[in-house]
Amino acid sequence: MRIQPLHIFIVIKGWLQKTPSLGILLFIALLSVGCGSTSSVEADLNKIQFLTKTVEEAHYEIISNWAFPLMTQGLNSLANSGLFMPGSNANSIDLMGNTNHLTVKGDSVSVSLPYFGERRMGGGYGNSDNGISFNGIPDTYSIEWDKKKNRYVVKMEVKQKTETLQFIITVFPSLKADINVNSTHRTSIRYSGNMRAISEE
Template identity: 45%
Template sequence: MRTLFKFLFVLLLVSVVGCGTSSIPKASPEQLAELENLVENKKIFFEAEWAMPLTTNSLNQISNAGLLPPGSTANQINLIGNNNFLKIDGDSVSAYLPYYGERQMGGVYNQSNAGIKFEGVPTDFEISKDDKKNTYSIKFDVNDRSEAFQVNMTLFPNMTASVNINSNERFSIRYQGKAKKAMQQ
C-alpha cells in the first residue's frame, strides 16, 4: 500500500511539472528584428499603462477612500489615458511618469511636479540581452536636481516593457506598458 502511494505521488508530481506551460512566449522573427532594431539604435519610447507602487499603509488608506482612478487598486494603478513617457534617444534619456507612493525624505518646496521627471545624459548605461527569453534589459542612472534615479527597463518581443525606478527620495515603483520607436523631434 505504501509503495502504491509513493508511486501515485511521483506520478502526480511528474504530471504537474511536465504539463506546465512555457512561460516564455514564442516571438516571430519580425518581432525579434523590431526589438533588436530599437535597442541597437537606442530609440525607445515607453508609455506606461499601469503603475505598481510599493503598497504601504498610507497607499491602502488612499485606495480605501476612493481617491485612485477607476479600475485601480493600491498595488496597481491604471494610467491609460494619462500622458506619460520614458524616452531613450541615443545618448540621452527623458521621462515624465506619475508617481504613486511615499517620499522617504526631502523634496523641493513649491514643486508643481510631484511625478518622476528627468532629462539628461545617463551614467552607467548598460544593455544586456537574455537569448533564452529574447528580452533586453537596459539599466542606467540619471539625476534631476537633488534626486537620483536608478532605472531598470526590460523589453519583451511583443513590444511590452517593464520599468522599475528606484530613487534616493522615494519608495520604488514599477511601470508596465508599451514600447515603440522614439520619433525624432
C-alpha cells in the first residue's frame, strides 16, 4: 500500500499537537542545520578570499612535506638498497627534517628543493648538492583561478645557464599546495605541502 503525503502530514500534525515540545525541538534542529550550512559557506568564502589575496599579492611561501619523483630504475635501485627513510619508497619520499621552500616576494622567487630523480645530462640521484635551486626574477610568471576546481594555478619558468625549469603550482583554499617541476635536464618531480602568507617586509 502506497502512503500518501497527506497521510504523513496528518500523522506529524497529530504528534506535534500531543507533544508541543517536539515541535520546538524540530524547529531548533532545522534552524541549526540552516545556520550550519550558512556558516560553512561563509568559512569557504573566507578561505577563498584569503587565498586570492595571498596569491595575487605575491607574498607567500610553500613548505613541502613529500616528494613524488618519476619512477626510474636508478631510484628503484636506491629503494632496494634501503637508503630511503622508513615510510618512503622510490616514488613517495618523506621530506621530514629536510629543509625546503618555494618563496615568492613580489617579483622575486627563491626556490630550494631536494631533488630525487634522474639527470639526462650529468649528475646523480637525490644528492643534496644537486637540488632544485633558484634565486631571482623568473622569466615568466602567471596566475589563474580555476573556477571549476576551486584552486589557483601559478606557472613560472626559469632559464638558468644549463637548464630550464618549469614550475606549475596548484593551491587550494585549504592552503594545500602541489608543485610540479619539469626540467630540460632531469626527470620530472612533484612536491606536496602547505602554503602560508608572509609579510611584505
